[in-house]
Amino acid sequence: MNVKDKLIHLLVGTGYTQKKVATKTGLSTAVISQYLKGVYNGNISNVEAALADFISREEERARRREVKKSFVQTRLAGLALGLISNTHMDSDIGVIYGPAGMGKTMALKRYVATNKGAILIEADPGYTAKVLLQELCARLGVK
Numbered sequence: 001m002n003v004k005d006k007l008i009h010l011l012v013g014t015g016y017t018q019k020k021v022a023t024k025t026g027l028s029t030a031v032i033s034q035y036l037k038g039v040y041n042g043n044i045s046n047v048e049a050a051l052a053d054f055i056s057r058e059e060e061r062a063r064r065r066e067v068k069k070s071f072v073q074t075r076l077a078g079l080a081l082g083l084i085s086n087t088h089m090d091s092d093i094g095v096i097y098g099p100a101g102m103g104k105t106m107a108l109k110r111y112v113a114t115n116k117g118a119i120l121i122e123a124d125p126g127y128t129a130k131v132l133l134q135e136l137c138a139r140l141g142v143k
Helices: 003-014 018-025 029-037 044-065 075-089 104-114 129-140
Strands: none
Touching: 003 018, 003 029, 003 044, 018 029, 018 044, 018 129, 029 044, 075 104
């Protein structure tokens, strides 16, 4: 399956819009639209490289989601939630670090699930600053 077919499959399967793909790839919606219609006259290899990277990340994300995880209130989770709560109330920045599998992400997800004013954006190494800010603006409803 070529990149275009994979992208169409992803759009249909996930309900993603061309705008969301554009945001997550750093490409414009016009480029995505023209590429899908087969009328894009720019550097197709660059577009396909960005799209292939995006599709790969989304496929990996889908595989990770298949595992159903539930939150367990541990001592470390309590410490993390306390820090997150304090930082949120103080409009400050906090840092949670530690080895993989210790519950850092689960604590963040739990906090966001129980606090309406909190936003969690799970960025990956493929995100540029522009893409991250676009995602933040989209979540905040800011154009």
